[in-house]
Amino acid sequence: MTFDPKALTFNDAGLIPVIAQDAESLEVLMMAWMNAEAIEKTLESGKVTYWSRSRQAFWIKGETSGHTQELVDLRYDCDQDCILVLVRQTGAACHTMRRTCFYRAVRDGESIELMKPMV
Amino acid sequence: MTFDPKALTFNDAGLIPVIAQDAESLEVLMMAWMNAEAIEKTLESGKVTYWSRSRQAFWIKGETSGHTQELVDLRYDCDQDCILVLVRQTGAACHTMRRTCFYRAVRDGESIELMKPMV
Numbered sequence: 001m002t003f004d005p006k007a008l009t010f011n012d013a014g015l016i017p018v019i020a021q022d023a024e025s026l027e028v029l030m031m032a033w034m035n036a037e038a039i040e041k042t043l044e045s046g047k048v049t050y051w052s053r054s055r056q057a058f059w060i061k062g063e064t065s066g067h068t069q070e071l072v073d074l075r076y077d078c079d080q081d082c083i084l085v086l087v088r089q090t091g092a093a094c095h096t097m098r099r100t101c102f103y104r105a106v107r108d109g110e111s112i113e114l115m116k117p118m119v
Numbered sequence: 120m121t122f123d124p125k126a127l128t129f130n131d132a133g134l135i136p137v138i139a140q141d142a143e144s145l146e147v148l149m150m151a152w153m154n155a156e157a158i159e160k161t162l163e164s165g166k167v168t169y170w171s172r173s174r175q176a177f178w179i180k181g182e183t184s185g186h187t188q189e190l191v192d193l194r195y196d197c198d199q200d201c202i203l204v205l206v207r208q209t210g211a212a213c214h215t216m217r218r219t220c221f222y223r224a225v226r227d228g229e230s231i232e233l234m235k236p237m238v
Contacts, residue, residue, distance in 0.1 A: 003230040019138050019147060026145035028138060031201040043225060075233070077220035078213050082150040084221040094197050101196035102203045106162060111122040114194070 005039040009081040015051060016083055020061075020093065023072040023086040029093035030101040032059075034083065039074075046071045048085055067091040092118050124158040128200040134170060135202055139180075139212065142191040142205040148212035149220040151178075153202065158193075165190045167204055186210040211237050 010016050015033040022029055032050040034042070038058060041049040045060075048069035052059040062068030069087040076083050094101040097117035104111055129135050134152040141148055151169040153161065157177060160168040164179075167188035171178040181187030188206040195202050213220040216236035223230055 001230045003225045003228055017136055017150060019150065021147055028140055028147065028203050031136060031138065031196065043228075073224050073226075075221040075224045077150065078215050078217075078222070079220070082220075084147050096197050098197075101198070101201075102194040103197070105192050105194045106122045107192075109122055109162075111120045 005036040005043075007080065008036070008039075008076060008083075009079065010035065013053075015053070016081060018050065018083040018085060020048065020069060020085050020087050020089075022089050024088070027100055028102055029069075029087070029089055029099070032061075039083070042071055042085070043074060048087055062090060065091070065095075067093065069093070124155040124162075126199065127155070127158070127195060127202075128198065129154065132172075134172070135200060137169065137202040137204060139167065139188060139204050139206050139208075141208050143207070146219055147221055148188075148206070148208055148218070151180075158202070161190055161204070162193060167206055181209060184210070184214075186212065188212070 008016055014035050017031060018034050019031050020029045035051045038049045038051045048061045048071055050059045068090045072088060073086040092099055098115055103115045105114055127135055133154045136150060137153050138150050139148045154170045157168045157170045167180045167190055169178045187209045191207060192205040211218055217234055222234045224233055
């Protein structure tokens with residue numbers, strides 16, 4: 001079946017949540033948003049391209065930082081309202097320079113840091 | 120630092136997106152939503168508890184289907200607006216009886232099915 005990004009379910013702002021997962025380590029790296037056009041750009045270019053809600057602009061991941069995400073596979077869920085991208089991540093996925101944005105855990109009621117920024 | 124669920128960033132509906140990942144295989148299983156109370160219930164009970172947007176009620180995953188998610192670790196991201204739960208998943212995470220909700224991929228413009236329902 002031909003894939004049509006517009007057949008996915010977007011929120012009121014025209015966005016769909018996207019989970020980025022490292023295609024090798026399978027680490028979950030980050031969650032961000034795409035609109036239908038960002039999905040098309042990602043599929044066409046192979047460069048994972050989000051929609052920045054703060055800047056209201058396309059955001060080719062790593063374009064300024066060099067911490068790019070090369071698309072390996074794009075998947076979507078049963079309800080068609082969430083996307084999973086498997087990526088080859090260069091460097092840190094997180095703007096704090098950590099490999100993943102999910103670097104804090106809750107253990108016994110305390111918030112602890114699981115990793116330091118990459119050097 | 121003591122963890123306070125209310126310090127996280129919730130959307131206008133008081134919800135935060137939650138990614139569930141299999142703690143052993145590292146497969147991304149599903150994405151759903153929690154409010155602050157669902158986070159507390161999840162941490163206290165060890166049973167992953169979402170907020171059902173359609174039913175407007177707490178949703179203890181697997182309570183009716185038996186396909187429970189036992190909490191292994193709860194993490195959150197840099198912006199404090201997304202949660203990652205590592206879980207021990209019993210059976211299918213997806214209501215279609217597939218192990219993961221992300222069972223479709225886009226390859227060369229076509230949507231293909233990666234797995235069949237579990238038996």
